[in-house]
Amino acid sequence: MPNKRGRDSANKAEQNRGINAEWHKAHKMPKNPTITQRVAWHTEHAKHCACREMTPKIREMIATHIAASKPRRACAPKKPARR
Numbered sequence: 001m002p003n004k005r006g007r008d009s010a011n012k013a014e015q016n017r018g019i020n021a022e023w024h025k026a027h028k029m030p031k032n033p034t035i036t037q038r039v040a041w042h043t044e045h046a047k048h049c050a051c052r053e054m055t056p057k058i059r060e061m062i063a064t065h066i067a068a069s070k071p072r073r074a075c076a077p078k079k080p081a082r083r
């Protein structure tokens, strides 16, 4: 094994636990993000980048947000179709 590890692999994204630097460049978090923005950011971030895990707090925030934004099935009145 002539190659010491380092130089070859350090070139790529391996050095930072799989951070997707390009994604981060393109998706910066706004300075004062709304919950909607944060939820959207973290949801997308989890899909595209693995530099950090979602904290339980963020998961909770997302779950709460999704629950709040979904209309309730039972009480949603059906509008009659237009004619």
Ligand SMILES: [Zn+2]
Residues within 6 Å of the ligand: 019, 020, 024, 045, 049, 050, 051, 052
């Ligand atoms: Zn990341």
